[in-house]
Amino acid sequence: MKRHKDLLLHGNEACAMGALAAGMRLFAGYPITPSTEIAEFLSVELPKVGGTFIQMEDEISSMGAIIGASLAGVKSMTATSGPGFSLMQENLGFASMAEIPCVLVNVMRGGPSTGMPTRPSQGDVMQSRWGTHGAHPIIVLSPQSVLECYTLTIHAFNLAEKYRSPVIMLMDGIVGHMWENVQLPEKIEVIDRPEPSVPPDWYDPYDDLPGGEIVPLVPFGEGYRYHVTGMVHDKSGFPTLVHEEVEQCLDKLTFKIKNNLHDIIRIEEYMLEDADICIVAYGSVARSAREAVNIARSWGIKAGMLRPITLWPFPRFHLENISKRVKLFVVPEMNYGQVYGEVLKSCPKRAVRVTRVDGELITPAQIIEKIEEAAL
Amino acid sequence: MIRTSETMYKYLRPDKTFPHVWCPGCGIGIVMGALVRAIERTGFTKDEIVLVSGIGCSGRMSTYLDFNTLHTTHGRALSFATGIKLANPKLNIIVVMGDGDATAIGGNHLIHTCRRNIDLTALIVNNNIYGMTGGQYSPTTPMEHKASTAQYGSIEKPFDICKLVEACGASFVARATTYHAKMLDALLYRAIDKKGFSVVEAMSQCPVQYGRRNKKGSPVDMMMWFKDNAVSNPAFKKIPPGEVGEQFPVGILVDLDEPDYLERYSQIVKNAGGDRL
Numbered sequence: 001m002k003r004h005k006d007l008l009l010h011g012n013e014a015c016a017m018g019a020l021a022a023g024m025r026l027f028a029g030y031p032i033t034p035s036t037e038i039a040e041f042l043s044v045e046l047p048k049v050g051g052t053f054i055q056m057e058d059e060i061s062s063m064g065a066i067i068g069a070s071l072a073g074v075k076s077m078t079a080t081s082g083p084g085f086s087l088m089q090e091n092l093g094f095a096s097m098a099e100i101p102c103v104l105v106n107v108m109r110g111g112p113s114t115g116m117p118t119r120p121s122q123g124d125v126m127q128s129r130w131g132t133h134g135a136h137p138i139i140v141l142s143p144q145s146v147l148e149c150y151t152l153t154i155h156a157f158n159l160a161e162k163y164r165s166p167v168i169m170l171m172d173g174i175v176g177h178m179w180e181n182v183q184l185p186e187k188i189e190v191i192d193r194p195e196p197s198v199p200p201d202w203y204d205p206y207d208d209l210p211g212g213e214i215v216p217l218v219p220f221g222e223g224y225r226y227h228v229t230g231m232v233h234d235k236s237g238f239p240t241l242v243h244e245e246v247e248q249c250l251d252k253l254t255f256k257i258k259n260n261l262h263d264i265i266r267i268e269e270y271m272l273e274d275a276d277i278c279i280v281a282y283g284s285v286a287r288s289a290r291e292a293v294n295i296a297r298s299w300g301i302k303a304g305m306l307r308p309i310t311l312w313p314f315p316r317f318h319l320e321n322i323s324k325r326v327k328l329f330v331v332p333e334m335n336y337g338q339v340y341g342e343v344l345k346s347c348p349k350r351a352v353r354v355t356r357v358d359g360e361l362i363t364p365a366q367i368i369e370k371i372e373e374a375a376l
Numbered sequence: 377m378i379r380t381s382e383t384m385y386k387y388l389r390p391d392k393t394f395p396h397v398w399c400p401g402c403g404i405g406i407v408m409g410a411l412v413r414a415i416e417r418t419g420f421t422k423d424e425i426v427l428v429s430g431i432g433c434s435g436r437m438s439t440y441l442d443f444n445t446l447h448t449t450h451g452r453a454l455s456f457a458t459g460i461k462l463a464n465p466k467l468n469i470i471v472v473m474g475d476g477d478a479t480a481i482g483g484n485h486l487i488h489t490c491r492r493n494i495d496l497t498a499l500i501v502n503n504n505i506y507g508m509t510g511g512q513y514s515p516t517t518p519m520e521h522k523a524s525t526a527q528y529g530s531i532e533k534p535f536d537i538c539k540l541v542e543a544c545g546a547s548f549v550a551r552a553t554t555y556h557a558k559m560l561d562a563l564l565y566r567a568i569d570k571k572g573f574s575v576v577e578a579m580s581q582c583p584v585q586y587g588r589r590n591k592k593g594s595p596v597d598m599m600m601w602f603k604d605n606a607v608s609n610p611a612f613k614k615i616p617p618g619e620v621g622e623q624f625p626v627g628i629l630v631d632l633d634e635p636d637y638l639e640r641y642s643q644i645v646k647n648a649g650g651d652r653l
Contacts, residue, residue: 229446
């Protein structure tokens with residue numbers, strides 16, 4: 001692909017370009033506002049690079065198709081919004097259980113149900129973590145700018161391949177539809193699927209290797225015949241109900257993420273070194289939060305911002321550390337306080353929330369108002 | 377018989393997955409035998425075959441056979457298979473589903489896979505019931521027949537799977553029963569060989585959950601019913617509409633030569649200047 005410089009892009013387009021740069025070669029999706037531009041863009045661009053675009057009959061089959069493609073060795077992606085995200089939960093759980101790398105983009109809109117298709121929200125933070133049945137971890141990334149839609153999508157594919165896990169790009173309607181002038185990076189890191197280190201007879205696709213090393217997923221058709229199922233399975237992939245094997249299967253899902261938090265979690269700290277007040281904000285709201293910090297500072301209030309770029313696993317340890325230094329957390333978000341709850345869990349200090357669910361972006365003034373109120 | 381067993385053994389995963397889950401008298405094992413013999417005849421290696429299945433009694437087939445196997449979520453097998461085929465067109469993909477799996481929860485995926493004419497082979501094992509969950513009525517349970525959720529008899533009109541997929545655009549449609557095991561071998565061979573979306577309906581007996589509730593007798597009685605009511609397709613067409621009764625056509629019902637999805641898509645890639653397998 002030609003390297004671009006200084007482009008005027010919107011977030012959805014940048015996300016799709018990031019996917020192509022990461023080597024994504026199969027997209028399966030279903031039209032839904034405000035994510036549809038991703039599908040439209042890829043329907044034009046994928047054929048040019050020999051990739052596959054297919055519009056499926058619904059979001060359930062879109063998720064199924066990208067899992068199938070990944071099993072055949074092709075990096076794959078789907079994109080959707082609220083109602084479609086709900087439909088994808090079933091096969092998202094399958095991808096987690098069967099450890100199939102893939103990327104799911106959710107451009108959040110106002111909910112519940114059909115909600116407000118054309119208005120942004122951050123209402124799916126908890127659904128992205130707990131939307132499927134059963135217990136398993138998930139990686140969720142949250143971009144705040146058009147450039148980050150590009151770079152984080154590449155990162156999402158890298159994490160998916162590295163940890164053999166589905167990764168969710170949790171965008172919001174503002175980030176997805178916002179236009180910005182961006183300079184795409186000249187150099188990017190792309191992680192491809194590693195080759196297996198053992199011959200077919202020794203290959204156990206779900207083996208629990210010492211040191212937490214993850215067994216590479218060999219594409220179907222390359223001589224490594226194995227079984228993939230959504231049922232609890234033993235290390236060879238076949239269903240099991242033996243207690244030890246069940247525990248091993250489920251523990252492995254959890255610990256492959258939990259033991260690598262330092263590698264997976266990304267955060268941004270803004271003017272936090274000497275801050276008394278820490279705003280915790282993500283996605284498009286972080287843009288208002290940054291401005292609120294600047295305004296507060298100009299008034300002599302020592303404010304700063306922590307921006308979780310990785311929403312799940314939640315950067316709890318970072319918050320715990322910061323809570324030793326600051327007096328107050330302020331959590332603005334376009335829902336009733338989904339991340340606010342996590343902040344409360346992470347630190348015993350005072351935390352207040354700024355919520356907005358009317359389909360409008362939280363303004364810097366709203367955040368400032370809350371800071372003033374709390375400072376009294 | 378000995379040769380058949382040898383062939384079967386070659387494709388089973390005996391050390392991992394047995395004993396199997398199927399009840400005594402179940403027809404799914406006969407269908408699996410036919411599938412194995414058909415694949416053997418195609419000459420494809422085990423590595424070239426991907427067996428995808430849904431959930432339910434028939435869905436367990438993928439566990440027992442030594443191919444690249446994928447046991448998906450309920451009703452979604454065709455969507456997973458679509459992704460595999462588009463990602464690697466060289467693979468030969470066979471999708472095994474039950475009647476509830478394929479036509480109830482997976483009905484939407486079935487009709488659209490037909491419409492797209494993707495080069496897959498669907499084997500639908502139709503035993504007229506949800507067996508694994510304990511005998512609830514499915515979209516192919518005949519009217520007035522009993523099920524654990526239709527204790528007073530089903531009041532829903534059943535699907536004719538072959539008519540359904542024909543109307544939706546499948547390239548190859550065929551039907552056989554567990555009584556017609558050799559015909560099933562031949563039809564599956566043709567279906568796998570066929571370019572485009574092929575559907576083979578294998579009518580099968582479920583003596584435990586369906587037969588018992590509906591006084592169908594032993595597994596052998598149920599298979600004899602297949603024998604007595606199956607009519608070859610050309611002969612079936614000559615039966616006057618009023619005299620059809622419980623009879624149904626078997627054999628090849630549809631065989632069309634149309635470009636499949638990938639052939640059309642390759643043209644798009646070519647026009648866009650891309651390069652593809």
